[in-house]
């Protein structure tokens with residue numbers, strides 16, 4: 001008997017509890033053995049997916065009830081989408097559609113097999129780059145969990161171009177901006193230390209992404225999905241489309257000019273950076 005989705009938010013503890021009882025799902029995802037015991041090797045991803053899902057369930061309950069249409073960018077084995085689909089469909093009896101895209105044909109084939117095994121005909125998967133993916137229907141939520149380097153930017157750009165109501169990304173490695181931080185620039189006394197330059201570049205990358213999302217008319221927040229002891233790549237950038245018109249990329253330009261760096265989002269969203277609509 002499905003539960004009622006009465007309020008916004010499904011706490012992480014509850015998600016974990018629900019998943020522990022989902023033996024078939026956990027075994028198909030390769031997270032648990034025949035007796036339902038979680039493998040040690042799957043624990044980290046399990047925690048990341050549970051933590052990310054907790055934030056996703058904070059989105060508008062109306063949207064969840066209407067029937068979420070979700071794009072999982074750089075989906076890999078699509079753990080996140082399979083878990084969300086399980087919770088929405090099997091726990092809450094809600095309609096949902098999931099598209100997954102990844103450059104790896106092996107992983108996409110694996111996702112298709114898992115969807116068939118689980119009887120999830122509402123999930124489909126495409127091989128290719130996120131920036132080239134054209135979804136067959138409207139998409140209201142764009143997600144990316146640990147999309148490598150600029151693949152996170154592709155997910156953000158895709159979400160903006162599709163006019164998604166929510167864009168939520170948990171970035172992975174960030175090399176693009178770090179490589180561009182060179183002297184002279186006003187924060188040299190900070191960035192001359194290797195470790196600080198590394199950490200600062202990560203923060204700068206997320207600040208830049210947040211400014212671009214704001215500029216495109218999104219309200220942006222940042223949170224941690226899991227403690228840093230699980231993974232240092234634990235920041236989720238959540239963006240909700242607002243009714244206000246696009247603010248433009250002034251905030252982005254201030255940061256970019258200050259440090260002489262350019263985000264790949266400039267190339268991915270020429271309309272936004274040129275002043276036109278994307």
Ligand SMILES: C[S@@+](CC[C@H](N)C(=O)[O-])C[C@H]1O[C@@H](n2cnc3c(N)ncnc32)[C@H](O)[C@@H]1O
Pocket residue numbers: 045073074075076077078079101102103104107128129130131144145146147148150151154172
């Ligand atoms: C670290 S894995 C994360 C996979 C999955 N989201 C997860 O959390 O388990 C990164 C994935 O990004 C994919 N990828 C890299 N660049 C991509 C791009 N431009 N478009 C789509 N997928 C990409 C890789 O094939 C890989 O599966």
